[in-house]
Amino acid sequence: MNLQQHNISDNNFEQCIKCTICTVYCPVAAVNPNYPGPKQAGPDGERLRLKKFNFYDESLKYCINCKRCEVACPSNVKIGDIIQAARIKYSKKQPKFRDYILANTDLVGTLSTPLAPIVNTTLGLKPVKAILDGVMKIDHRRTFPKYAFGTFESWYKKVAKKQATYPGQVSYFHGCYVNYNNPQLGKDLIKVMNAFNIGVQLLEKEKCCGVALISNGLIKQAKKQARTNINSIRKSVLEKKLPVIATSSTCTFTIRDEYPHLLDIDNADIRENVELATRYIYRLLGQKKTKLNFKTGKKIKVAYHTPCHMEKLGWAYYSIELLKLIPNIELTILDSQCCGIAGTYGFKKENYKTSQDIGEPLFKQIEALDIDYVVTDCETCKWQIEMSTSKQCEHPISILANALE
Amino acid sequence: MKFDTIIIGGGLSGLISGIYLSQRGLQCVIISSGQSALHFSSGSFDLLNNLPDGTNVQKPLDAISELIKQAPTHPYAKLGENKFKALTQQAEDFFKNIKISIQGNHEENHYRVTPMGTLKPTWLTLKNLLISENGKCLPIQHPGIFNVTGFLDFYSQFITDEFLKMGTKCSIHSINLPALENLRKNPTEMRSVNIARIFDKQENIKELVQILKAESKDCDSIILPAITGLNREDVVDYLRKEINKPIYLLPTLPPSVPGIHTQQKLRSVFQQNGGVYMLGDTVLRAEMKGNRISQIYSFNHGNIPFVGQNFILATGSYFSQGLIANTERVYEPIFDLDVTFTPNRTQWYNSDVFESQPYQSFGVKTDNTFRCMREGKIFENLYATGAILEGFNPLKEGCGAGVSILSAMYIAEQILSK
Numbered sequence: 001m002n003l004q005q006h007n008i009s010d011n012n013f014e015q016c017i018k019c020t021i022c023t024v025y026c027p028v029a030a031v032n033p034n035y036p037g038p039k040q041a042g043p044d045g046e047r048l049r050l051k052k053f054n055f056y057d058e059s060l061k062y063c064i065n066c067k068r069c070e071v072a073c074p075s076n077v078k079i080g081d082i083i084q085a086a087r088i089k090y091s092k093k094q095p096k097f098r099d100y101i102l103a104n105t106d107l108v109g110t111l112s113t114p115l116a117p118i119v120n121t122t123l124g125l126k127p128v129k130a131i132l133d134g135v136m137k138i139d140h141r142r143t144f145p146k147y148a149f150g151t152f153e154s155w156y157k158k159v160a161k162k163q164a165t166y167p168g169q170v171s172y173f174h175g176c177y178v179n180y181n182n183p184q185l186g187k188d189l190i191k192v193m194n195a196f197n198i199g200v201q202l203l204e205k206e207k208c209c210g211v212a213l214i215s216n217g218l219i220k221q222a223k224k225q226a227r228t229n230i231n232s233i234r235k236s237v238l239e240k241k242l243p244v245i246a247t248s249s250t251c252t253f254t255i256r257d258e259y260p261h262l263l264d265i266d267n268a269d270i271r272e273n274v275e276l277a278t279r280y281i282y283r284l285l286g287q288k289k290t291k292l293n294f295k296t297g298k299k300i301k302v303a304y305h306t307p308c309h310m311e312k313l314g315w316a317y318y319s320i321e322l323l324k325l326i327p328n329i330e331l332t333i334l335d336s337q338c339c340g341i342a343g344t345y346g347f348k349k350e351n352y353k354t355s356q357d358i359g360e361p362l363f364k365q366i367e368a369l370d371i372d373y374v375v376t377d378c379e380t381c382k383w384q385i386e387m388s389t390s391k392q393c394e395h396p397i398s399i400l401a402n403a404l405e
Numbered sequence: 406m407k408f409d410t411i412i413i414g415g416g417l418s419g420l421i422s423g424i425y426l427s428q429r430g431l432q433c434v435i436i437s438s439g440q441s442a443l444h445f446s447s448g449s450f451d452l453l454n455n456l457p458d459g460t461n462v463q464k465p466l467d468a469i470s471e472l473i474k475q476a477p478t479h480p481y482a483k484l485g486e487n488k489f490k491a492l493t494q495q496a497e498d499f500f501k502n503i504k505i506s507i508q509g510n511h512e513e514n515h516y517r518v519t520p521m522g523t524l525k526p527t528w529l530t531l532k533n534l535l536i537s538e539n540g541k542c543l544p545i546q547h548p549g550i551f552n553v554t555g556f557l558d559f560y561s562q563f564i565t566d567e568f569l570k571m572g573t574k575c576s577i578h579s580i581n582l583p584a585l586e587n588l589r590k591n592p593t594e595m596r597s598v599n600i601a602r603i604f605d606k607q608e609n610i611k612e613l614v615q616i617l618k619a620e621s622k623d624c625d626s627i628i629l630p631a632i633t634g635l636n637r638e639d640v641v642d643y644l645r646k647e648i649n650k651p652i653y654l655l656p657t658l659p660p661s662v663p664g665i666h667t668q669q670k671l672r673s674v675f676q677q678n679g680g681v682y683m684l685g686d687t688v689l690r691a692e693m694k695g696n697r698i699s700q701i702y703s704f705n706h707g708n709i710p711f712v713g714q715n716f717i718l719a720t721g722s723y724f725s726q727g728l729i730a731n732t733e734r735v736y737e738p739i740f741d742l743d744v745t746f747t748p749n750r751t752q753w754y755n756s757d758v759f760e761s762q763p764y765q766s767f768g769v770k771t772d773n774t775f776r777c778m779r780e781g782k783i784f785e786n787l788y789a790t791g792a793i794l795e796g797f798n799p800l801k802e803g804c805g806a807g808v809s810i811l812s813a814m815y816i817a818e819q820i821l822s823k
Contacts, residue, residue, distance in 0.1 A: 020660050021440050024598045033587035037594050044593070071685030074439035074725060272707055283709065314686045314705030317406070333676070 011082045015075045016043035022069035022079050027338035028062055031357035035062035038069035041086075042079040049086060056090035062354070063087075064342035065215060066308035081261045088219050088262060095217045098136040102344040103216040105208045109147070109180030116149040139352035143387040145181045145379075152183035156202055163190065166199030170280070171236040173229075173246040173255070176208045177379035188401035189247055189277055195404055196281070196290050201242065203232040209251040212344045214262060226265045229255065237273040244270075245277045247397055249377040250343070252276050253309040276377065278319040278396055285325075292325065293405040299328045301371045302399065305362070305385065306336040307378035319377055319396040326403045332369060337362050341384035356388065363388045375399055407712045408434045408681070410820060411701065413688050413739065414719030414727065416441030418791030418809040420671040422717050424503065425817035427678035434681040434711065436688055436703055442721060442792075443671075446664030448631060448656050449509075449517040450810065452493065452528035453481070454803025464513050465528070465807075466490055478745070478796030480808045483773045484815055492811045497529070499814070503674045505667060506532035516540045520559060520658050522567030528807060531663045533641045535628065535653035543573045545651065549624035551617065554579045555595050558658035559630035575628070578620045582612050597657045598665065601635035610640060614647045626651040631662045638666075688739050691716075698787050701739070715820045718742075718769070718777065718789045719813070727793040728768065735767050740787065742777045743770040745795040761801045768795035774819050775812055788816040 022038040023029050029037040036045075041060050048055035060083055069079040101108060112119045122128050123144040133140035152174055170193060178186040190200045207229055213222035233255070236242045246252045255274050259265040267274075284290060304323060306316040316336070323331050340358030345351050366374055366389045374385050374393040382393040410426050412419045415437025423433045453465040457475045462468040469489050473482040481489050493511035500507050507529045509515045514526040516537040530536050537543050548568075550561045565575040584603045588595055603609050610633075621627050631654040633640040645652050656663070672682055686705040691698050700710035718739070720727030729738050730753075735746040746767040747753065753764045769789045771777055777787045791809035792799065799805030 019444070020596050020598065021444050023594065023596070024444070024660060024665060025440075029594070029599070030602055033590055036591045037599075040591065040593055072440045073685075074441070074444075076439065076687070279709075286709075312685065314683055314703075317681060317683065 011046065011078050011085060013043035013046040013077060013082055016077045016079075017075055018044070019074065021072050021074060022077075025068050025072040027066060027068065027340065027358045028064055028354060032062055032354045034059055038063070038079045038083065042069070042082040043077055046082050046086065049090060053090055056086060058091065058093060060087050061091070061093070062351075064308075064338070064345050064358075066338050066342060067312040068308055068338065071311055078261070084214070084258075084262050087217065088214075091217060093217065096137075098138060098348070099216040099344075100218065101136070102138070102347055103212040103218050105176035105180070105212060109151070109176055112147040113149065113151050113180050116147040120144075120146045133349060137349040138347050139349045141352060142347050143383070145177075145383050147180055148183050150183070152179045152186040153202065155183055156186070159190070160201075163199040163201065166194065166197055168196065168198035169201055169240075169242050170198055171203055171233075171240075171242045171244045172200045173203060173206060173209075173233075173244050173251060173274070175246060175248040175251040175379075177248060182379070185247055185395050185398055188395070188398045189245075191401045191404065192277075192281065192397055195292055196284055198284075201236075203229075203244070204235055205232045209248075209254040210263070211250055211254045211258070214254075214258060215343055215345065219263070223263050223265065226255075226259050226263050230259065230265060230267055230270070233267075233270050233274060237270045243273045243275070243280065245275060245280045247277050247377070247395060248379055249276060249307050249310040249313065249315070250380070253313055257312075276313075276315055276318065278322050278377065279315055281322060282318040294325075294327050294403050295405055297328060297403065299330065300326070300373075300399075300403075301330040301332075302373045302375045303332040303334050303366065303369055303371045304396075305334045305339065305366075305374055305376040305381060305393075307376055307381045308338050308342075310377050311336050316377075319375075322400060323375060323396055326400065329403075332371065334362065334365055334374075339381045339384040339388075341380045343380050346380075346384060355384075359384060359388055366391055373399065406434070406706070406709060408432050409713065410715045410717060411711050411713035412436070412717040412719055413701070414441075414717075414721060414725070414791070415672070415682060415684065416668075416719065416721060416725070416791065416809070417443055417671075417806060418813040419717065419719035420668075420675055421499070421810055422719065422790060422813040422817045423675045423680050424671065424678060425499070425814055426820060427675060427680040429821055431820070432679065433675075434683060434713075435675065436683045436686050436711070438687040438725070439685060441668060442725065443664045443668040444661060445659040446661045446667065447517060447519070447527075448534045448654075448661060448663035449527040449530040450806035451526075451799075451803040452511060452514070452807035454514065454526045455801060457798070457802060459801075462514065462526075465493070465511060476796055480775075480794050480797055480812050481804070482796070483771070483775065484811060488815065489811065492814055493528075493807075495814060496810050500529070503670075505670060508532060508534075508536055518564075518655050520656050522560075522564035524571075526803065531667065533634070533652075533654045534631065534663065535655055542571045543568060545573060545626040545653070547574055547576070547624055548626040548628045548653075549576045549578050549621045550628045551578045551580050551620070552630055553585060553595075553600055553632065554581045555585075555589055555592070556597075556600060556630065556632070556657075557595065558597055559632075559655070564628075564655065576624060580613065580616055582609055582616075584609050584612075596660065597630070597632050597662050598635060598660050600632040601662045604633040604640060605636050610643065614644060617644065617648050621648065621650060624650070626653065628653050628655055630655055630657045632657065633662070634666055635662050636666075691740050693784070696782060696785050698740070698784055715786045715788070715823075717813075717816060718787065718793060719791050720793055722768065722792040723764075725792075730764065735764070737769055737793070740777065740779065740784075742779055742789070743781065744768065745770050761798055765798045765800060766796060768797075769793050770795055775816050788819065790816050
C-alpha cells in the first residue's frame with residue numbers, strides 16, 4: 001500500500017504555519033460568523049479532509065473566492081485554491097435550479113437580449129421580484145443588471161470588415177457582460193484600440209469563462225466551456241499570432257489562473273498572452289510612444305475601486321496609470337476592499353446580508369467623496385456599487401474612450 | 406514600470422524607507438509577498454537590550470562603542486556611533502511626524518510587558534500599552550485584568566502571578582457580550598483580530614463600558630488584552646473618559662492588533678505620499694548592467710519589468726524567505742548575493758534552544774553604506790535593510806526593530822544624497 005497517496009495534496013497546505021493572517025483579511029469572516037474563516041476552511045481543514053472525506057464542511061460554500069487570503073498570506077499558501085478545490089471534490093450538494101440559472105450567463109443572456117426591454121421592465125417589477133425571492137431564493141432587494149437590446153457579437157458583425165483593415169490586430173475576449181448587458185464597453189474598447197491603429201477581432205468561438213459555473217458547482221460544464229475558450233485562444237495566439245485582451249478582471253483571472261488550478265486545464269502555452277486591455281495599452285504606450293489625442297473637456301472626478309481579482313492579479317496599477325493620462329482628471333484611489341457581490345453570490349437570498357455587510361465600508365468611503373464616477377474593471381463590482389451607493393460606476397476603458405477625440 | 410526607487414519587501418524596514426523617500430518626492434514602489442512580521446509584533450520596538458557578550462544594556466547610546474568593538478559587522482557598527490545617535494532621534498521624530506504615538510526614547514530603555522506578564526527592556530512602545538520605567542515594579546497597584554471569556558491567547562492568571570512578584574495585586578474579571586457569542590461558534594477563530602472587529606463597533610464598546618464600570622469598583626486601573634484598535638484609534642481614550650480610570654493594554658499572542666494597525670497606518674502614509682504598494686507579488690529575478698541592477702521581474706507582472714534608479718532589499722530573513730537555508734548553504738534567492746554563514750552546518754545552531762543561535766546572525770554581506778555584493782563585487786544601487794542583514798542577533802541582542810528602522814532611514818539618506 002502506498003501510504004502517501006492519501007496524504008499528499010496538490011496544494012501547498014503544509015506551508016501554513018497557522019498565523020491567522022488570512023482570516024484578518026477575509027471579508028466574509030469579518031461579517032458572517034457561520035463561515036469558519038480561510039485558515040480553518042483551507043489548510044487546517046485540508047489536513048483533515050485528506051484523512052477522511054467526511055471532514056468536509058458545507059460552510060465552505062460561504063467562501064466568495066476573492067483570494068484576498070492568498071494575497072495576504074506570508075507563506076504563499078494557495079488558501080483560496082484549497083477551499084475551491086475542496087468544494088469541487090467533496091461537496092455533495094447538488095446545484096439548485098436557481099444556481100443553474102444564475103450560472104448559465106450565456107443561456108440566460110441569449111434568451112434575454114432579443115426581448116431586453118420587456119425583460120428589464122419585468123425584472124424590475126415588485127411582484128416578479130417577490131416571486132424570484134420566494135420561489136428561486138434570489139433576493140428581492142437585489143437590482144438586476146439590465147440586458148442590452150441585441151448582443152455585442154451581433155453588433156460587431158457590422159464592423160468586422162473595417163476592423164480587419166487596421167495595420168495592427170488584437171483578439172478580444174468580451175465576456176458575457178459586454179455581450180449581453182453592456183455592448184457599449186466593447187464599442188469603447190474598439191474605439192480605444194483603433195486610436196492606436198489596432199483593429200479588434202473576436203475569438204472564433206467564445207463561451208462564458210465559467211467563473212459562475214465553478215462557484216455554483218457546475219464543474220463539468222465549466223470544463224467544457226473552458227476547453228472551447230482555450231482552443232479559440234490557442235488559435236488566436238499560436239496560429240494567428242494575436243494576443244488576447246479582455247475588459248473583465250474576473251474573466252481574465254479565471255482563464256489565466258483558475259483554469260489550471262481548479263479545472264485542471266493546462267494553459268501554460270497561452271497564459272502570458274491573455275491579459276487585461278489596460279495592461280496591454282500600458283505596454284503599447286511604453287513601446288511605441290504612441291500619443292493619444294484627448295479632448296479638452298471639463299474636469300472629471302473619479303475614484304478607482306480595486307476588484308478582488310484585480311488585487312490578486314496585481315494589475316490595478318495599469319488601470320490607474322491609464323486613468324492618470326486623462327487631462328483634467330482628479331483621481332482618488334479607494335482602499336482595496338471587497339464590494340461583497342462576488343459574482344452570483346450576492347444574488348442569493350441566503351447571502352444578501354453578508355454581501356451588503358462586506359461592502360458597507362466601501363460604500364461609506366464612496367459616499368463620503370465628491371466624485372462623478374466610481375471606476376472599476378469588474379462588472380459585478382459595478383452592479384454592487386451602483387445598487388448600494390448613489391454613484392455611477394464605469395470601466396476605465398469607457399472613461400478613456402470618452403476622453404479621446 | 407519606472408520608479409525612482411524599488412523596494413522589495415513591505416514590512417517595517419521597507420515601509421520606513423519607502424515613506425522617508427516618498428515624503429521627499431521620490432516615486433517609490435513596494436513589492437511585498439504577503440503581509441509582514443509586524444502582524445506578530447509585541448507592540449514595542451527594541452533598540453539594544455544586550456551586547457553580543459550578554460551584558461545588559463540600560464542606555465543604548467552609552468553601549469554603542471562597546472557594541473562596535475564586539476561586533477564589527479553589526480549594522481550599528483556600520484552606521485558608527487554618531488550616526489547611530491542621530492538616527493535614533495530622527496526615528497522618534499519620524500513616528501511623531503506620521504502620527505504614530507509612542508512611549509519611550511533612546512536615552513534609556515523602558516520595560517514592556519510580555520503576554521506572560523514578565524518585563525522586557527525596549528526602546529519604543531505603541532501608546533496605550535502598559536510600560537514600566539524601571540523593570541522592578543509597575544506604575545499600578547490594584548489593577549483589574551479583564552479578559553474575554555474563551556480567549557485563549559491571553560493568560561490572566563500567569564500575568565497575575567508575575568505582577569504579584571512585583572508587588573502589584575490584580576483581580577481577574579471576564580468580559581462577555583452577546584456579540585461575542587457568534588465568535589464562539591468557531592473556537593479556533595477566537596483570536597485577537599476577530600475579537601477586535603467586535604470592539605471596533607460603537608454599540609459593543611458601550612456594553613464594554615458597562616461591564617468595566619460595574620466590575621472595576623475596587624480597581625485602581627484596568628488592564629485589557631490588546632483586542633481593540635484594529636481600525637480605529639480612539640477606543641481606549643473613549644473608555645478612559647467614560648470610566649475615569651487609567652486603562653492599559655497588554656499584548657496578546659499573535660496575531661497582534663497593535664502591530665497590524667501599525668502596518669496599515671504605515672502603508673497608508675506611504676500611499677498618501679504617492680507610493681505604490683503591491684501586495685501578494687513575488688520578485689523572481691533581476692537584470693544587471695555592469696555593477697548596477699537595471700530592472701527586476703515579478704510573478705504578477707511577467708514580462709513587464711520594474712525599472713529603477715535604486716533598489717532596496719527589505720525581504721526579511723528565513724520566515725519571509727529573504728534568506729533560504731538548505732543543507733549546504735544559506736542564500737539570498739533574488740540576486741544570489743554574498744551571504745555570511747559558517748560553512749559547517751553543525752555550527753549553525755546551538756542544541757540549547759535558549760542559547761544564542763548562530764544562524765540568527767547570518768545574513769547578506771554589505772559595505773558600510775549597506776550596499777550589497779556578489780562574489781565580492783559591490784552593486785552600486787542595491788541596498789539591504791532590516792532582518793536580512795548580517796552581523797546581528799535580533800533575539801539575543803534585542804535589536805531587531807532598531808536595525809530595521811535605522812538601516813532603512815540611513816539607506817534612504819544615502820539614496821537622497823546621490
